[in-house]
Amino acid sequence: MSVRMKCNQCPVRSTSICSSIGVESARDLGRVVHRMRIPEGRVIYGGNQRAKTFGIIISGVVKLVIVKPDGRTQIVGLQFPSDFVGRPYSDTSGVFAEAATDLELCCFSGRVFEDLLRDHADLERVVLKRTLNDLDGARDWMFLLGRKSAQEKVASLLHLIAERAAEPACDCSEMPVSPSTFRLPLSRTEIAECLGLRVETVCRQLAQLKSRGIIATNRRRTFTVNEMAELKRFAEMPVE
Amino acid sequence: MSVRMKCNQCPVRSTSICSSIGVESARDLGRVVHRMRIPEGRVIYGGNQRAKTFGIIISGVVKLVIVKPDGRTQIVGLQFPSDFVGRPYSDTSGVFAEAATDLELCCFSGRVFEDLLRDHADLERVVLKRTLNDLDGARDWMFLLGRKSAQEKVASLLHLIAERAAEPACDCSEMPVSPSTFRLPLSRTEIAECLGLRVETVCRQLAQLKSRGIIATNRRRTFTVNEMAELKRFAEMPVE
DNA sequence: CGGGTCGTTGACTCGAATCAATATAGGTGG
């Protein structure tokens, strides 16, 4: 099976960077890709990872983490299917990328991709656009970290995940039950690490949302959002 | 006086994007620039600002702010001389840019710059590199907002500002007194808005640092860092 | 079925927010 074939049946083709570049760039990119399965917990880049890796997430979730020597941990980004993974033009970033769930990654190895970037202005433009969007996202997240209450933080993250999980490209959904049920890609501890909170606080806020009927959880990672609109309200209102 | 002349004597030429592009791009860019003085408090883009503006800061400081309807405010970025100001490829960003001090800006108006970006791959590449650095910076800041104590937050911000203020391109320094004295580009309230704190908390932490002899302040905005190394320690240690 | 990790809940503490009262710089107008 040729690479072209693989790209043609790629589930994220229409939403990834591949959809925004010219045929020539797409062809050159298609030549150097290979699919890869990565188990939960594996570090993709950063830290002691020597080789640069770039890729597009086909399925699964990647977390971007900052860990300080004293153990304090902050998750500074989440990436979902169709997102671009990698940090071009630098190999010294305090951030590292780790598989939050098992992943399917369409990846191209370091040097090759950077050469491609240099040679294909359209590819570089689309990476720039993605990066600018990531920056907007990071800034919205800064507002959350600096100004929102625990209640709002938890509601915001659930809302964000629920929206991404609902996208067709994402296989997080378990079964199209009534509103939206999906498997949470993060543990309680990881949720806390996203939000600048402690696990216990996250649990208490989840309990609150449950008692109000806005969400439901049975098995640990199985989530149902009953009232998406309510959830959004909670994500932006100081309290009730 | 020609534009070329103006560029030749530009104080931030060697550190801005202009230093990283080819002669042809530099020439084309030089054709469309004009200097502008902008008073403290003026909004440069975002909010109700219709016209897109791009530019390079020659002197002064720009703050990037998110304000929510209920009045909660978070500063999500600071930009110093030689930094690039503007948000290409989008006009709907919740962030807006405001002059934190009086500014001197070398600016190019919207459409023209975006066309230039498209036509000059080297210019686009250097904007991409800057954006990636901004993203790294935003993520470091997320760690600060999510995980640092008030003490560390204040020390971190002062350290960051002191480093940028010390750069030759920056005219913040007042007089080369013993260690480093400079004019703070932010009010106490703005410092609080950077850090996800309240004014009162910022004051108390400043008082702490003063009583330890690490910094000194006489007139409100005049700051001296006595012990840069100590300040850095405080920026990263849970407490003392 | 048993062990261990992860999640949940409760009691208490602590750091930063809030509320309130001055103090001081710096600008303004007389």
Place this chain on the structure above:
DNA sequence: CCACCTATATTGATTCGAGTCAACGACCCG
């Protein structure tokens, strides 16, 4: 140029939200 006036900064007293410590419960794996 000086005295006043206002916005900004500072300090104190108290409250409150989230952190910490501790125990228990439940899901998941072998």
